[in-house]
Amino acid sequence: MGTWDPGILGRVRIDPNRPSPARVYDAFLGGTHNFAVDRSVASRIVELVPEMGALARANRAFLRRVVRWAVARGVRQFIDLGSGIPAEGNVHEVALAADPAVRVAYVDVDPTAVLYARHLLTDEPHTVVVQGDLRDARSVLNDPDLLTLIDLGRPVGILMFAVLHFIPDGPVLDALLRDYREAVAPGSVMAVSHASGGLHPDAMARVADLYSRTGTPFVPRDQARLAALFDGWELVEPGVVHGADWHPEPADEPLDVAAASLMLAGVGLRP
Numbered sequence: 001m002g003t004w005d006p007g008i009l010g011r012v013r014i015d016p017n018r019p020s021p022a023r024v025y026d027a028f029l030g031g032t033h034n035f036a037v038d039r040s041v042a043s044r045i046v047e048l049v050p051e052m053g054a055l056a057r058a059n060r061a062f063l064r065r066v067v068r069w070a071v072a073r074g075v076r077q078f079i080d081l082g083s084g085i086p087a088e089g090n091v092h093e094v095a096l097a098a099d100p101a102v103r104v105a106y107v108d109v110d111p112t113a114v115l116y117a118r119h120l121l122t123d124e125p126h127t128v129v130v131q132g133d134l135r136d137a138r139s140v141l142n143d144p145d146l147l148t149l150i151d152l153g154r155p156v157g158i159l160m161f162a163v164l165h166f167i168p169d170g171p172v173l174d175a176l177l178r179d180y181r182e183a184v185a186p187g188s189v190m191a192v193s194h195a196s197g198g199l200h201p202d203a204m205a206r207v208a209d210l211y212s213r214t215g216t217p218f219v220p221r222d223q224a225r226l227a228a229l230f231d232g233w234e235l236v237e238p239g240v241v242h243g244a245d246w247h248p249e250p251a252d253e254p255l256d257v258a259a260a261s262l263m264l265a266g267v268g269l270r271p
């Protein structure tokens, strides 16, 4: 991806002294859309969990496999919630390579992510970028820009990659899951990747503590808890598994067992 463009940055208020999950994740992926404060948090997390970069890449590989899988089973539109700063293999690139009629709505709460996505996608008519909080599903799904591309009367892919672990258990999480599920047509899919304590529960607890000190809750969940988020969806085989084990492909970067255990993933089908 490109580097910081001061002309673009000047258009929104971004606090370079406050770390953001979007920019920290960009740093894990080796991107350049992050500040020193983000790199500092990222490097402290990598000290605790050295596999974090490989894990972020495995998450992007899961994204690519799920999108191809969904297009192959007829899903032609996607809402990517917590889409992040654009990185290699964005949803629309993967989906459009499989079917040129696909449409993608990117949604993120972070102004940096939204700004760069809009900048990169200016000339891409099959995409729209919405600044929104996925916790407010009704506002997201009624966004006029999103509705220019997405027809909720037809199957849609609701994508939540590496984002639900920033939302604690409670009524807000329950309501958002219910609202997205109830809003989408039968044949829709919900794909989730999610941090887990895996084989390093103590290290992940310290990562959670680090995030919370930067103002971001971080809630790794286990397999049973993640499976429960799919209430009302039919879990697609092989169910909730380590992300690297969800329909793996020979081209995937190998991941050792301990690293793989830190990310869980699953896909649900709306009956």
Ligand SMILES: C[S@@+](CC[C@H](N)C(=O)[O-])C[C@H]1O[C@@H](n2cnc3c(N)ncnc32)[C@H](O)[C@@H]1O
Residues within 6 Å of the ligand: 021, 022, 023, 025, 059, 060, 063, 081, 082, 083, 084, 085, 107, 108, 109, 110, 113, 132, 133, 134, 135, 160, 161, 162, 163, 166
């Ligand atoms: C770890 S990044 C993941 C990016 C991308 N989904 C991926 O998996 O490669 C998490 C993203 O979720 C966004 N995010 C966190 N909370 C959010 C919320 N409540 N609503 C929308 N986006 C949110 C962050 O701004 C960040 O861009």
